[in-house]
Amino acid sequence: MRALLLYSALFLLMASCVGQEKPEENLPNLRALSLYEKELSQSSQAFAIDFFQQIxxxxxxQFYSPYSVQLALAMAMNGNVxxxxxxxxxxxxxxxLDMEDANKAALELTQFLRDVDPKVKLNIANGIWYDQKLQVKAPFKQNMEHFYQANLEAADxxxxxxxxxxxxxIDRxxxxxxxxxxxxxxxxxxxxLVNAIYFKADWKFQFDKSLTSKKPFKLTNGGDVQVDMMRTxxxxxxxxxNGNGFxxxxxxxxTGQYSMGVILPDGVGLEDIKQEITLSNLTTWRESAYETSVILEMPKFKMxxxxxxxxxxLTDMGLRTPFVDHPENFTEVFETSGPLKISRVIHQALIEVDEKGTEAAAATIVEMEMTSMPAGPRTVTLDRPFIFFIQEKASGAMLFMGQLTDPGELGR
Incomplete structure (x- = not known):
């Protein structure tokens, strides 16, 4: 099983609260990004595209969080030289970036993403559990606690x-x-080493529940399936x-600081557009996009x-040594231990899209083990497979990615 694109997060007032809010409270908390924050933002986008192309x-x-995977592996990175x-x-x-600047950027960009929109609920958390019979090296522990705000817990x-x-x-x-x-x-x-991300935001332009109705969603095999299609x-x-074929x-x-990016091919199927999804092309599409008045229709779904x-x-992407027996793996983690390697990287994500907004979460677990070695509005209808992602405008950071190919499979 593998995956696609999604990237965005949130910031909206409920109608009942609009009159009670001060105007300045409706504005994002924007600030200039440092050089290494900008570099990490570019890195996170590039990794997201690489990850998408791989899986x-x-x-x-499919739905997943490349940002969660990247942060979990960045923590593991600190155990190596x-x-x-x-x-x-x-x-x-x-x-x-060197490791020090990558760590600084992880801390500050994560804080920026949390704070940029006070109306968006965004939680990014890290936790580490380790064998209680071992002693963690002080520099590794300090980096995890400071740059990743991770709590390290000795456990059986x-x-x-x-x-x-x-x-x-993870549940909490x-x-x-x-x-x-x-x-x-x-x-x-x-x-x-565990990372967890939670995101919840309301749409800027609300969908009217009374307009949600059953409509066909075209499938790659030529058929279709009835879905709850929302409508503004x-x-x-x-x-x-509008690109060439998509x-x-x-x-x-x-306020628009976070958004759901969507790539909708003209035809049914995602195979042809997949190779066009590169960081360079995505940047061009973002920069070339302009505001258009549309009536938007899109499926209501949970995945x-x-x-x-x-x-x-990850091995195919080039991260090879950490997964095999090698005497230099994770030499900076414990005071004394046998040879170590990553035994598995587990990832799980969930998204729910309805008339009000989007709620999404993901978690990544990196398990490390001892080895044996030493005009008028037009209507846009998302009625065929599409790619989506949740992104933040100022940094370009892509938090989540996914694709919807057959909504009929989601409730089974």
Whole structure:
């Protein structure tokens, strides 16, 4: 199972509250990004595109958070030096950053994303559990606590209570959207690095529930399936760009600081457009998009997606050494231990889109184990497979990505 694009987050006032808010409270908390924050923003977008190209399967419904995967692996990166560190920097697309600047950028960009829109609920959290018989090196512990604001907990990793504790933590951080993600911990595991993201925002232009109705959604096989198709009551100013064989849309949340980006092919099917999705092209589409008055129709849907192990995909992307027996793996994590490697990377995400807005969450678990080695408004209808992502305007950061190919499969 593999995945596609999604990127955006939120900021909107309910109609009942508009008259009670001060005008300045409706504005985003924008500030200039530092050089390394800008570099990390570019890195996160580049990694998101790389990740999409690696795992996307145009015939599947998919949803995931490349930002969550990148942050979890960035924590793991801190346990390495020299050639292995360079692998992380290259695969995570930290092309112009060293580890120190990448850590600083992770802290400050995460804070920027949390604060940029006070009306958007965005939680980004990190947690680390490690074998209570081992001692974590002070520099690694300090980096995790300061730059990733992670709580490190010594635990009995063989205990079912630890599995439940990690699942409970993920449940809390994602507001109950991601439940029972971890089934068990490897008997050889010595550390688990966990990232969780939760996002909730209202649409800037609300859909009228009374206008939601059953309509056909075209399928790749030539058939169709009936879906609950939402419709805006009035024309909305949506940024759009018409490319060669596709349309790009930005559906805004609240003030428009966060949006849902959509790539809608002219025909049915995503295979042809997949290769066109590059960071360079995405930048062009964003810069070329202009506000257009449209009546927007789009499916109401809820999608969950889980990848049990990303190891092969990350290896194919170039992160090879951390997954094999190598004496230089994770030398900066513990004071004393045997050789270590990543045994698996688990990822799970969920999104719900309705007339009010979007709620989404994702979590990533990196499990580390001991090895055996030493005009008038036009109507736009999303009635065929499309790619979507949740993005932040100022930084360009892409928080979530996905594709909807067969809504009929979601409720089964």
């Amino acid at each position: 996307s399967n145009p015939s599947e419904n 020299e050639e292995i560190l360079e692998e992380y920097l290259e695969v995570l697309r930290f092309d112009n 990793l063989r205990s079912p209570q630890t599995v439940q504790g990690i699942n409970n933590w 951080q994602t507001q109950g959207l991601i439940k029972d993600m971890l089934d068990s911990i490897s008997p050889d595991a010595v550390m688990l 009551k009035e024309a909305a100013n949506i940024k759009t760009y 349309a790009y849309l930005e559906i805004p949340y609240s 969950g997606y889980k990848i049990e192990n990303l190891s092969e995909d």
